[in-house]
Amino acid sequence: MDTRPTRLPGSDLVGRRISVRHLDPTGSATDVVGRVLSVDNGLRMERRDGSLATVDPATIVVWRLVPDRPVRSRRPTAAPVDQLARIMARGWPAIEVLPVAGWDLRASGGFTKRANSAAALAEPEGSVEAALDAVAGFYEQRELRPLVQVESDTALERRIVEAGWRVVDGGDALVLVAQLDRRWPADPEVELASHADDAWIADYRSTPDPEVARRVLEAPSTVAFSRLGPAVARTVVTGEWAGLSALAVPEAQRRTGLGRRLVAAGLGWAVEQGADKAYLQVEADNEPALALYRQFGFVEHHGYRYLAPSDLTRPAEAGAGAGRS
Numbered sequence: 001m002d003t004r005p006t007r008l009p010g011s012d013l014v015g016r017r018i019s020v021r022h023l024d025p026t027g028s029a030t031d032v033v034g035r036v037l038s039v040d041n042g043l044r045m046e047r048r049d050g051s052l053a054t055v056d057p058a059t060i061v062v063w064r065l066v067p068d069r070p071v072r073s074r075r076p077t078a079a080p081v082d083q084l085a086r087i088m089a090r091g092w093p094a095i096e097v098l099p100v101a102g103w104d105l106r107a108s109g110g111f112t113k114r115a116n117s118a119a120a121l122a123e124p125e126g127s128v129e130a131a132l133d134a135v136a137g138f139y140e141q142r143e144l145r146p147l148v149q150v151e152s153d154t155a156l157e158r159r160i161v162e163a164g165w166r167v168v169d170g171g172d173a174l175v176l177v178a179q180l181d182r183r184w185p186a187d188p189e190v191e192l193a194s195h196a197d198d199a200w201i202a203d204y205r206s207t208p209d210p211e212v213a214r215r216v217l218e219a220p221s222t223v224a225f226s227r228l229g230p231a232v233a234r235t236v237v238t239g240e241w242a243g244l245s246a247l248a249v250p251e252a253q254r255r256t257g258l259g260r261r262l263v264a265a266g267l268g269w270a271v272e273q274g275a276d277k278a279y280l281q282v283e284a285d286n287e288p289a290l291a292l293y294r295q296f297g298f299v300e301h302h303g304y305r306y307l308a309p310s311d312l313t314r315p316a317e318a319g320a321g322a323g324r325s
Helices: 081-091 128-141 155-162 197-205 210-218 258-272 287-294
Strands: 017-023 031-038 043-046 051-054 061-067 094-099 104-108 119-120 148-151 165-167 172-180 192-193 223-228 232-236 240-247 279-284 298-308
Touching: 017 043, 031 051, 043 232, 051 128, 081 172, 081 232, 081 279, 081 298, 094 128, 104 128, 119 128, 148 155, 148 210, 155 165, 155 298, 172 287, 197 210, 197 223, 197 232, 197 240, 210 298, 223 258, 240 258, 279 287
Parallel strands: 119 148, 240 279
Antiparallel strands: 017 031, 017 061, 031 043, 043 051, 094 104, 104 119, 148 298, 165 298, 172 279, 172 298, 192 223, 223 232, 232 240
């Protein structure tokens, strides 16, 4: 007897949250809850943590619509560091990711440290020294500076330092989080686009290869590039989380409200996409930016640093990927 539902999820459900029970290859029932991204070539869904799942329609037993927002949502400050780090990586995905010893080695042609560093989220499988050797070899093969991104003031960071690596490029950066429990009115003067054109990329930062930058910036399925005059920003939604990044306001136009309006527009757009939490990354000594973000309810979640081999910490030897983001 055919136990499949009489109606399978169709294109009218794109953007909606559904719960699907399907049979895995062993015949066991598995449940997936997420937002429908597409129904072509399988049912593609995004879970609340931003991870993706593809379900073969032929294996679906039953499905139903679920509320766009949970009745009770965990506060953003309660998210574990490793979980939030993975969510942020999905919002700023590297072109190449190689898992080694439990760390993710990321490379993207030198465009930003976030996409060109090893994410050390936990103790490596094996010795720290062996993991660092793998990191060094990976980046040297790609003519990039070896970098490890690690949570600040942890036992793992101390062990990496003991192995001869040092903090580089200004030291501390912070991850801030906020609850999105309000809506922001639309700002008709803020332009929103799904594509980062060359002018937007140039206004964000100088890069020798805009195509490499675009592969990182445009990779998430739900992303908006905003502009207000000469100022730009980027907002991404992965699951229930919004990520603010790439806020760039020319020095001559700072303290004129452009940054605040771009942040408000980005958060407003993210709420419309179903996000109820937000994160961003900022240098710990950037007091004007910190003051701006506090106006929107952002608080510190954790800090992180980048470390490089001690013989490569001098600026003249930094190589590709230098900078503080």
